[in-house]
Amino acid sequence: MLTLKVINENSEEVVRKLAKKHFDAKDIIDQIINLDAQRKSSQTMLDNTLAKINSLSKSIGSLMKEGKKDEAAAAREEVTSLKESSAVYNTDLKEVEEKIQELLVIIPNLPDESVPEGKGADDNIVERSGGTIPALSSEAMPHWELAKKYDIIDFELGVKISGAGFPVYKGKGARLQRSLINFFLDNAREAGYTEIQPPYVVNSASGFGTGQLPDKEGQMYHAEVDDLYLIPTAEVPVTNIYRDVILEEKDLPVRNTAYSACFRREAGSYGKDVRGLNRLHQFDKVEIVCIEKPENSYNRLNDMVAYVQTLVEKLELPWRILRLCGGDMSFTSALTFDFEVFSAAQERWLEVSSVSNFESYQANRLKCRYRDESRKTQLCHTLNGSALALPRIMAAILENNQTPEGIRIPKALVPYCGFEIID
């Protein structure tokens, strides 16, 4: 969430920037500024009252020692009445703080100046692209048919065991999955990321820290008995490592990578988008998470994008990078680059990675700070990206590399798989 400081000091800029996300912030910002003024005055009143109570209480102690019982009793009475008013101020303060919080939480992050105007996916800008789209024969099959033909992914079996969106990978399909995970983790490690194995369920404080709660509660699986949430991405546990943490400047940048299964309810999705591997309730992903000094965060973002590019290149997939427009960006992001690979039989671009700079928006929720040169604490910037999400990579590999003899495995993966072809 945004800081009160930013809202108070740059309210016009905040409203202007949020317009790019098609969020009309004028009223909310005004409300917050008013509430914040109330908050300050309530706090001042409360503090002054408490200060009086404290000093009177102390004097009672010494009056009792000196045997001045009457004076002590008088002080006691005064404290009693002060306590009544302090309770009122305290209630006021809590109420106003809650209201501010409720409003802060519904304001999206400010988009960076470089974010293009636009309403939706059609307005995203292609930054660059590479690879070649293969020319497939007219008998080319989409990946869900290939999966059946070679018996490597069983969607119906997943329905039987769990439900739609929980495929069962078998034989070379399962091995290819495992190979991709190792390939991604090894590449990340070589690029300087520290490997983390996080929990796959998190508490609500973690869900709040990264922004899934309270607004996206319906998108997570919730184990109610223990009040734990299945993670929708490793971003949640890995970023929450740094919740309520003050880092030293020398600790930055933090660069972590983690593999996890990801669980998403995907309530409201339907149609061709969800066919086959295109959208699942459980899928595998390797994530990269960085924490940076504010002045370095956009360089870091570029590094992360460049790194993800090396992955799609090594996998020999046709790829493109999109700079998301204001209307297509996530709530919490300041700047996002999406990676898409072309799935040649479906003839569609599939999003396989989303790399974002959240600036201090997430860090403010997390209370992730660092001590700068002058030993002052200030909010870090957080960034993350998929590197990469497996199912759509799998879909593209299967479709793009299909031949009459079978499905050819990209060279870079062969050492991981132990086979060159699925036949």
Next chain:
RNA sequence: GGAGAGAUGCUCGAGUGGUUGAAGAGGCACGCCUGGAAAGCGUGUAUACGCCAAAAGUGUAUCAUGGGUUCGAAUCCCAUUCUCUCCGCCA
């Protein structure tokens, strides 16, 4: 799951109702000392929010978390969470 013990600052650790934001030790930082280092000596060492134009300063809150008792709570009471020990179960 059952029984018991516990949770204090960066760490260890004292503190069972009244200048305790918190003794003492260690660590760390800076300074002195030294040719340099060690030792020694000295100083400093939380966070958040208010007040103040700002610095200086100062107020409030925080001794796991949330409530309660009291003029006053790290200290007493209740609930929750977590940790440890023993028993049970177990990949």
